[in-house]
Amino acid sequence: MALITYAEAAMQAIREEMRSDSRVFVMGEDLQTFAYADALAEFGTERIRSTPICETGFFGAGIGAALTGLRPVIEGAFSTFLYSAMDQIANQAAKSRYMFGGQASVPIVIRVMVSYGFASAAHHADRPWGLFAQVPGLKIIVPATGHDVKGLLKAALRDGNPVLCFEDRSLFGLRGEVPDHDYTVPIGVADVKQAGSDVTLVAVAGVVQHSLTAARTLQDHGISAEVIDVRTVVPLDRRTIVSSVTKTGRLIIVDPAPGMCSLASEVAATVAEQAFESLKGPVVRLTAPDVPVPFSPQLERLMYPTAEKIVAAALRLVSRPDAASRVAI
Amino acid sequence: MSTAMRDKAREQLAHGVLIEMLRRMLRIRLFDERAAKLRSVLPGPLHNSIGQEAEIVGACMALREDDYMTGNHRSHGHPIGKGVDLRPLMAELYGKATGVCGGKGGSMHLAVFSAGSLGEAGIVGSLMPVAVGAGLSAKLRGTDQICLCFFGDGAANCGPFHESLNLAAIWKLPVVFLCENNGYALFTAQRLTTAIADIAQRASAYAIPGVVVDGQDVLAVHHQVTIAAERARSGAGPTLIEAKTYRYCEHSEFPEPLKMPPYRSTEEIDSWRARDPIDLFWAHLRDKEGLSTKDFNAVRKEVQEEVEASVSFAERSPPPGSESLLEHLFV
Numbered sequence: 001m002a003l004i005t006y007a008e009a010a011m012q013a014i015r016e017e018m019r020s021d022s023r024v025f026v027m028g029e030d031l032q033t034f035a036y037a038d039a040l041a042e043f044g045t046e047r048i049r050s051t052p053i054c055e056t057g058f059f060g061a062g063i064g065a066a067l068t069g070l071r072p073v074i075e076g077a078f079s080t081f082l083y084s085a086m087d088q089i090a091n092q093a094a095k096s097r098y099m100f101g102g103q104a105s106v107p108i109v110i111r112v113m114v115s116y117g118f119a120s121a122a123h124h125a126d127r128p129w130g131l132f133a134q135v136p137g138l139k140i141i142v143p144a145t146g147h148d149v150k151g152l153l154k155a156a157l158r159d160g161n162p163v164l165c166f167e168d169r170s171l172f173g174l175r176g177e178v179p180d181h182d183y184t185v186p187i188g189v190a191d192v193k194q195a196g197s198d199v200t201l202v203a204v205a206g207v208v209q210h211s212l213t214a215a216r217t218l219q220d221h222g223i224s225a226e227v228i229d230v231r232t233v234v235p236l237d238r239r240t241i242v243s244s245v246t247k248t249g250r251l252i253i254v255d256p257a258p259g260m261c262s263l264a265s266e267v268a269a270t271v272a273e274q275a276f277e278s279l280k281g282p283v284v285r286l287t288a289p290d291v292p293v294p295f296s297p298q299l300e301r302l303m304y305p306t307a308e309k310i311v312a313a314a315l316r317l318v319s320r321p322d323a324a325s326r327v328a329i
Numbered sequence: 330m331s332t333a334m335r336d337k338a339r340e341q342l343a344h345g346v347l348i349e350m351l352r353r354m355l356r357i358r359l360f361d362e363r364a365a366k367l368r369s370v371l372p373g374p375l376h377n378s379i380g381q382e383a384e385i386v387g388a389c390m391a392l393r394e395d396d397y398m399t400g401n402h403r404s405h406g407h408p409i410g411k412g413v414d415l416r417p418l419m420a421e422l423y424g425k426a427t428g429v430c431g432g433k434g435g436s437m438h439l440a441v442f443s444a445g446s447l448g449e450a451g452i453v454g455s456l457m458p459v460a461v462g463a464g465l466s467a468k469l470r471g472t473d474q475i476c477l478c479f480f481g482d483g484a485a486n487c488g489p490f491h492e493s494l495n496l497a498a499i500w501k502l503p504v505v506f507l508c509e510n511n512g513y514a515l516f517t518a519q520r521l522t523t524a525i526a527d528i529a530q531r532a533s534a535y536a537i538p539g540v541v542v543d544g545q546d547v548l549a550v551h552h553q554v555t556i557a558a559e560r561a562r563s564g565a566g567p568t569l570i571e572a573k574t575y576r577y578c579e580h581s582e583f584p585e586p587l588k589m590p591p592y593r594s595t596e597e598i599d600s601w602r603a604r605d606p607i608d609l610f611w612a613h614l615r616d617k618e619g620l621s622t623k624d625f626n627a628v629r630k631e632v633q634e635e636v637e638a639s640v641s642f643a644e645r646s647p648p649p650g651s652e653s654l655l656e657h658l659f660v
Contacts, residue, residue: 064462
């Protein structure tokens with residue numbers, strides 16, 4: 001065990017996999033001069049590849065390499081750059097195995113940073129895990145701790161399918177205990193961070209921390225909150241969520257992405273389908289409003305769920321269920 | 330290239346190789362003619378390669394069996410050119426379980442990984458970066474495989490063209506980019522979409538060789554792709570080859586004749602038919618190789634039988650079972 005940051009844990013995962021599997025290589029913009037500069041001596045320029053600024057080109061090249069026996073890690077930088085490579089991700093990576101009747105597999109890992117809350121403005125700040133969850137054939141992981149980012153990235157590199165990994169910039173400096181030994185965190189298994197009996201908080205990415213903070217405050221109000229980190233958007237661990245709501249009877253979903261057709265919507269629908277009889281009040285979605293991310297910090301800070309908003313929503317839901325509804329701002 | 334050089338290259342091909350070229354060209358022609366006749370039976374769109382057989386076969390037969398290939402929506406010819414059995418290809422056009430993709434891909438998404446065919450595609454230009462990746466993979470794995478990337482004149486105006494040629498050039502990857510220039514992107518002539526006459530000219534922007542070749546001359550294409558493949562295998566990097574060719578038929582086979590003003594003249598179509606790639610090659614084989622009409626007809630008859638066998642195989646085959654709907658999403 002070592003106390004290291006989220007960002008360090010992610011790099012550990014990739015370096016260890018590069019050591020143990022010669023098929024793994026990384027490709028992306030500025031890798032040799034920036035993100036992987038200190039790994040260059042160990043792995044060399046063939047396995048650490050700096051690309052031109054051409055997302056379609058190098059995402060597609062990663063897919064071609066994956067189809068022919070390698071295990072590329074595509075460093076996509078900002079989450080919004082995925083849109084430049086959308087055809088390659090949605091039409092090639094996601095569909096090749098199914099469309100070709102199982103002849104192929106596309107063992108590629110695509111890492112991107114989600115940089116919201118940093119005045120990155122509209123072109124650099126999206127949280128598009130829900131958007132990509134609409135594309136069958138992609139697995140989607142959103143690790144929220146150093147332990148999980150290392151274990152999930154290792155699982156992704158060994159998975160054999162295309163995996164998108166969204167890493168929340170607000171967590172990069174978060175320190176935590178991360179095992180030194182080889183381990184994986186299974187894709188598709190949520191983590192119950194804290195057990196509780198009155199309300200279930202289902203969270204993803206950086207707002208898992210806010211949910212834990214909110215749970216502590218709620219304790220002071222005599223409300224016992226169960227906090228679930230989904231960790232994986234696809235496949236979604238519906239069983240853990242449904243089982244929690246069956247116990248608590250109340251659900252608040254906390255997701256910094258816009259609410260329309262979102263992870264939050266999917267969790268809400270799942271509970272409506274599978275645990276309706278257990279619900280003591282309406283399902284609450286705490287999401288971002290359906291607008292692009294504004295630049296002004298005064299505006300941007302209105303966008304995302306906070307611990308205060310979670311506490312307020314939980315108090316309303318537990319005391320006056322009729323008043324609770326989707327709270328965007 | 331001088332005439333003397335071209336003749337030398339032609340002389341080097343064994344008689345059996347030449348007959349195999351003829352056979353594969355006839356397979357593409359007769360397969361696609363048969364598919365067009367089955368228009369009302371086959372589900373989904375069909376884009377046939379009739380008129381383009383020489384550039385496909387010339388290019389494919391310059392490859393090794395373990396080399397890779399990517400294609401596009403005008404798709405049937407590519408795997409046939411690489412030597413794939415017609416039966417599972419026809420079955421795929423029918424959407425049957427015995428198809429190369431188990432009925433999940435269809436005409437535009439044929440793929441035969443065991444033959445190095447990494448897929449055809451419904452999105453113009455989309456497999457060009459994938460071809461670059463196959464070349465990168467060969468380089469990183471230390472094999473001397475190459476990837477042949479088929480694309481059309483339409484794709485040459487898409488972003489992936491530029492990104493792919495640039496990547497392959499800076500990394501000196503073993504990729505042969507073969508532009509099948511049939512003069513039309515959908516129903517729009519090249520002169521209306523492209524500022525230059527020869528797409529091969531664009532090679533200079535990537536500091537790689539660019540070659541224009543007569544796409545109706547199977548031996549000329551074979552020769553140029555052989556040179557490009559050797560260059561790729563040696564580590565010297567990619568080549569852009571532009572094969573000037575033509576599609577006799579419409580962009581795709583429609584159930585009814587299209588109601589639209591003519592976008593090309595009958596004279597133009599006739600002038601290309603006068604240089605039909607199979608006729609040209611047959612004349613060469615007759616004059617230079619002493620192939621008799623009887624021999625030619627024998628090959629044609631065999632191919633005709635193969636095509637009919639592929640149709641009856643496809644018709645006899647079962648549709649995919651409903652259990653396969655949810656199969657093959659993930660490993």
